Amino acid sequence: MVLFGQTVISGILLGAMYALIAIGMTLIMGVMKIINLAHGALVMVGMYVTYVCSKDFGIDPYIGMFIAMVILFFIGCLIQKYMINRLVEVDSILPENQVLLTVGIMLVLTEGSRLIFKSDYRSVATDYSSSTIFLSNMSISVPMLIGFFIALLFTLLLHLFLTRTDLGKSIRATAQDRDAAVYMGVNASRITMLTFGIGSALAAAGGSLLLPIFYLWPDVGHLFTAKSFIITILGGMGSTMGAIIGGLILGIAESLGATYISMGYKDIVGLVIFLLVLLFLPGGFRSLAKRWTH
Amino acid sequence: MNNKKYLLTVIALIVAILAPVFIKAPYQLHILILIIIWAIIGTAWNLLGGYAGQVSFGHAAFFGLGAYSAGLLELHFGISPWWGMLLGPVVAMVMALPIGLICFRLRGPYFALAMLALGEIFRLLFTNLSSLTNGAKGILIMPAITSKMLYYYIGLFILGLTLFTAYRIVNSKIGYYLVAIREDQDAATSLGISTTKYKNLALLPSACFTGLAGAFYMNYVAFIDPNIVFSLSNVSIMVILVVMLGGVATTWGPTVGAALYIFLGELFRDTLGSANVLVFGVLVCLIILFLPNGVVGEMNMLKRLVKRKKSLQGGDRDEFLRS
Numbered sequence: 064m065v066l067f068g069q070t071v072i073s074g075i076l077l078g079a080m081y082a083l084i085a086i087g088m089t090l091i092m093g094v095m096k097i098i099n100l101a102h103g104a105l106v107m108v109g110m111y112v113t114y115v116c117s118k119d120f121g122i123d124p125y126i127g128m129f130i131a132m133v134i135l136f137f138i139g140c141l142i143q144k145y146m147i148n149r150l151v152e153v154d155s156i157l158p159e160n161q162v163l164l165t166v167g168i169m170l171v172l173t174e175g176s177r178l179i180f181k182s183d184y185r186s187v188a189t190d191y192s193s194s195t196i197f198l199s200n201m202s203i204s205v206p207m208l209i210g211f212f213i214a215l216l217f218t219l220l221l222h223l224f225l226t227r228t229d230l231g232k233s234i235r236a237t238a239q240d241r242d243a244a245v246y247m248g249v250n251a252s253r254i255t256m257l258t259f260g261i262g263s264a265l266a267a268a269g270g271s272l273l274l275p276i277f278y279l280w281p282d283v284g285h286l287f288t289a290k291s292f293i294i295t296i297l298g299g300m301g302s303t304m305g306a307i308i309g310g311l312i313l314g315i316a317e318s319l320g321a322t323y324i325s326m327g328y329k330d331i332v333g334l335v336i337f338l339l340v341l342l343f344l345p346g347g348f349r350s351l352a353k354r355w356t357h
Numbered sequence: 358m359n360n361k362k363y364l365l366t367v368i369a370l371i372v373a374i375l376a377p378v379f380i381k382a383p384y385q386l387h388i389l390i391l392i393i394i395w396a397i398i399g400t401a402w403n404l405l406g407g408y409a410g411q412v413s414f415g416h417a418a419f420f421g422l423g424a425y426s427a428g429l430l431e432l433h434f435g436i437s438p439w440w441g442m443l444l445g446p447v448v449a450m451v452m453a454l455p456i457g458l459i460c461f462r463l464r465g466p467y468f469a470l471a472m473l474a475l476g477e478i479f480r481l482l483f484t485n486l487s488s489l490t491n492g493a494k495g496i497l498i499m500p501a502i503t504s505k506m507l508y509y510y511i512g513l514f515i516l517g518l519t520l521f522t523a524y525r526i527v528n529s530k531i532g533y534y535l536v537a538i539r540e541d542q543d544a545a546t547s548l549g550i551s552t553t554k555y556k557n558l559a560l561l562p563s564a565c566f567t568g569l570a571g572a573f574y575m576n577y578v579a580f581i582d583p584n585i586v587f588s589l590s591n592v593s594i595m596v597i598l599v600v601m602l603g604g605v606a607t608t609w610g611p612t613v614g615a616a617l618y619i620f621l622g623e624l625f626r627d628t629l630g631s632a633n634v635l636v637f638g639v640l641v642c643l644i645i646l647f648l649p650n651g652v653v654g655e656m657n658m659l660k661r662l663v664k665r666k667k668s669l670q671g672g673d674r675d676e677f678l679r680s
Binding site for chain 1: 412459462463466467469470471473474475477478481482484485589590594597598601605631632634635637638639641642645646649
């Protein structure tokens with residue numbers, strides 16, 4: 064029972080941090096309707112910024128996170144404005160070449176980091192990295208707990224931003240119907256740019272929260288891209304609350320799979336859930352919630 | 358116009374057949390064989406992704422299945438992996454049936470993601486079923502033939518077969534149905550095209566030739582492991598890149614794309630050292646931004662550009678400025 068409880072708790076803690084990364088993706092997907100394969104690479108760049116802050120300037124990762132978020136916000140805005148946005152205007156047979164552009168961006172970011180930092184595995188050691196607290200025999204890692212609460216806080220703030228502010232409402236309007244939003248006087252191209260920036264900043268935040276727990280190397284991004292996709296589909300594209308639920312489910316499923324099946328199969332568990340949701344619940348959990356409320 | 362096309366095809370064929378007479382160095386032949394392998398996978402992918410518009414992010418599954426069919430024959434039964442060239446495509450096609458059944462229920466980005474997930478599931482399965490597949494250690498075989506020339510001609514034959522089949526399918530009724538599905542699936546359904554059936558008809562040959570390429574790869578390289586042949590970033594995504602570079606939904610696009618991809622990759626590796634993939638990534642971004650339909654797809658635009666430059670020298674500057 065202790066083992067089960069511990070597994071579920073660490074799954075929940077991890078899941079919230081995954082969810083934060085995935086919310087970045089779901090925002091971008093919702094507004095721009097593209098598959099962003101560079102999302103994991105953005106997470107990776109954010110992690111490296113935090114890493115450099117901590118290693119070379121002695122800034123605590125949880126403070127370095129904010130620097131990473133600001134930098135990634137601008138990187139995201141630039142990528143959207145000068146690369147992806149240009150593709151919207153050109154004519155091509157397959158709309159999927161936007162996806163390929165994000166592959167190109169992913170390659171550039173990954174290889175750029177490899178050139179600077181080499182392929183070595185790195186980690187940030189803080190005095191609390193390995194500390195744990197005990198909750199009736201179950202040990203819980205402190206950095207995971209901190210990460211969990213910060214992730215929840217960010218999600219809450221984002222939710223308030225999206226529902227209460229004008230800018231947030233414009234983002235949601237653009238996601239629902241771009242043309243209608245434009246008629247209502249929303250500057251859609253500016254909103255898209257800001258959304259990409261915010262999504263990238265959230266990716267950086269999630270990555271930085273995971274930094275004290277994870278190893279960091281240039282290819283770590285692929286892992287996060289895959290996880291964010293799964294969570295995005297689980298929750299329903301463009302849904303913040305759905306992403307939280309999706310993140311928690313993925314986190315729990317992965318840690319249960321790792322404990323009770325085997326480490327090697329834990330990723331399969333996530334992928335199978337993903338396929339099942341795609342097939343039988345294509346709208347994700349958001350569509351379930353809608354069904355209940357109606 | 359048609360005569361010109363035939364002439365070009367015949368010339369390309371003659372050049373390809375005579376190439377090893379002039380290129381004897383093993384390294385250059387190796388490059389040519391790699392181009393051929395990528396051209397086969399690219400042409401196969403193009404059938405499903407380019408013409409039918411079902412962008413698959415999981416073609417590594419078929420490639421890996423083909424490669425492992427050949428490798429496992431040798432590993433478990435001691436049968437020559439050359440028989441895998443027969444078994445590989447069959448296994449890939451048999452597995453394509455349930456995959457099509459699952460994934461063709463979905464559309465657009467959802468289809469792409471489902472294929473991506475399936476490809477990854479295969480990679481993880483083949484990594485973890487170590488008693489069957491030797492796990493992450495992979496399979497190493499002793500190739501019976503070491504002459505690169507022979508591999509070149511076998512590869513060329515497969516590529517020819519693939520191109521011919523793809524050409525025939527695309528220029529038949531099925532091909533038009535596939536394009537109709539790509540352009541507007543609902544309209545195609547309303548005109549009485551059974552979309553699932555025709556998507557499957559595109560998937561089966563696509564899987565078949567990708568599996569064949571996989572089996573050929575196993576025989577040629579003589580070593581595979583799940584992270585090589587089922588790789589998402591190095592096979593599934595790269596094949597899309599190859600096709601997009603060359604030209605989506607064109608006969609020769611994937612072959613041109615494969616040649617560009619391998620040549621540029623080798624050139625950059627040679628001249629730029631560790632920055633080679635970075636420069637390649639930048640190039641990919643530039644090509645997609647400025648040639649969104651690939652080199653072959655934008656051939657007319659490129660020609661016009663060249664012609665315009667010529668007429669510029671003739672003094673017709675105003676027209677250029679106005680346009």
